[in-house]
Amino acid sequence: MQLTEDFNPSKAVKLLLRRSRQGAVATLMVGSGDPYCSLVNVASHPDGSPILLISRLAVHTKNLLADARVSLMLDERVEGDPLEGARIMLSGRAEEAAPGDEILRRRYLSAHPSAEAFVNFQDFSFFRIRPTETHLVAGFGRILDLKPAQFMTEIADAAGLLQSEQSAVEHMNTDHQEALDLYATRLLGAAGGNWRCSGIDPEGIDLQAGNRTLRLDFPQRVTDPGGLRKMLVRLAEQARTRETASDH
Template sequence: MQLTPDFDPAKAVRSLLRRSRQGALATLMAGSGDPYCSLVNVASHPDGSPILLISRLAIHTKNLLADARVSLMLDERVEGDPLEGSRIMLSGHAEEVTSDRDLVRRRYLNAHPSAEAFVDFKDFSFFRIRLTGTHLVAGFGRILDLKPAQFLTDISDAGSLLEAEQSAVEHMNTDHQEALGLYATRLLGAGAGDWRCSGLDPDGIDLQTGNMTLRLDFPERIAGPGELRKVLVRLAEQARAPVERI
């Protein structure tokens, strides 16, 4: 299907991956192989792949432990007809997180602070969906399939940034709430709110207030904390600049 010239499908997928906090998870019933769908909370790994915190007592967890193949649908959640909003159907394999659990834990809790109440329960585990592809539906003329390499964030050289991420998130939320509010209202056109930072990665910053999540892309990719500070200052200056009147 032909795409409109001003549409960037990879950017549309990345935006939904970063902004989504709930999704419909499809698994295969253990034993029968019948399809099973459930609602799950979602956060994102620094590379954009989905993170789940789920109980081993849940049917979907038992299913994916027997067969790791899963599909996850994330949608725009627009007002009015939900079919008018963008959505992505992700395919992949769910893997229990072992090697980078601390990183996954903090990113999930930044996105879902209420999960602090049960995150350490013995039956709960983090799973990361290793993506194999996605199907994007974003309106007429905007339906296509993409491979993970087209939309996931490259973090191969961003080790120092990931190490500094949590301190940067806490610093922004403690000392720069005004800047976060300006990012949301002046740069992204959102309403006023108690905006806070819930994540940082080489491509951008995630902002949340209540049940609303926004994504502000950086003007260029960054890989270290020094670059992060410079780009956040530049964005704050841009947000504070007087609006030109015509």
Template sequence: MQLTPDFEPAKAVKSLLRRSRQGALATLMAGSGDPYCSLVNVATHPDGSPILLISRLAIHTKNLLADARVSLMLDERVEGDPLEGARIMLSGHAEEITADRDLVRQRYLNAHPSAEAFVDFKDFSFFRIRLSGTHLVAGFGRILDLKAAQFLTDISDAQALIDAEQSAVEHLNSDHREALGLYATRLLGAGSADWRCSGIDPEGIDLQAGTKTLRLDFPERITGPGDLRKILVRLADQARSPEGRTP
């Protein structure tokens, strides 16, 4: 299939993964194997793989505990015909998170603050979807399959950044809301809103205002807090310049 020269499939998948907050989770009914689909809230691990916070009382949780194979559809919420927006159908296996639970918990709550009310209920658990690939539909001539390695974020050398992420998120949200607003309006062309940071990883920063989400890619990959400070200052300077706005 022919792809237009300016289209970067992996970048499109990465962006939708980081910006999505809800998705359609498909599991196999325990016992019968019949397909079952449900709406779930979604956050992302630092590497981009989806994180779910789900109750063991829910049918989809019982299903994936019996058979870990799942698929998750994420779509670009557009006005008008929803089929005109991009969407990805992710496939993989769901596994309950035991290690790094504090990290996953915080990233999920940054994306879904209202979950604070039930995140520690005994019947709720975090699950991560270990992805094998995705099917991307992004318009005419933009339909293809990608393997997980093509769109997940390499975090093998970024532990220092991961360790510093939450303190950086809190610092940005408490002391640099003006800069976050400039990132959204000047660099990404979004409207003015109470933009806050909801996540940071080696490839970019996630912004959120109510139900609106944005993804700002870094000009180069970073691995530590020192690199993060430098790149955020550079992006703020770019946003304040007359030529700052991204077309």
């Protein structure tokens, strides 16, 4: 995460929420109230709130069911000193998903395909962390607190997009692998690879190749399938233009 003079803290938090696949979750021990920290896999809801898939046999799940207060740390994975990367400590309350919540299920499985092996086990449940605030550390002089309104993605006007998200993700991964690779390499400067789409929301598209993750923000919000189609074509054309220019 480059720290420039036009550094945008809201964008920095959003980027960590979208790109992170693991985090440290802190809960309160049943009975004693002592802090308890553990490693979990995470995904993001279309509005940016973290999604967990955890077993009721785990200590942190038992803690959450007794006291929903939670803190989640997400960090930018950098080479060298980990403290040189940006990180957030997000506070909130964990809510167990209602049975049949397809949004949480598909978003999590898209980010963690290997979870298909145990997602249907009876002791596993999806939880969504509803943020109350977050503490951002992004370098010297860039330490501040943000409220949800500053980093959550508005989805109230995007029902059409959310209903078509899964089909759009599948379509991109099946029929437009070249475009996804161009997004990653030409628009985001990443190395080539088997890039696939793992999620779409009104503000951008999430890309993933193995354990590498990227976020491509849209220049304008998209709230319906027609607008999404036009935006993806526009970005592909932009990427191809850069590809052509780089060849000369």
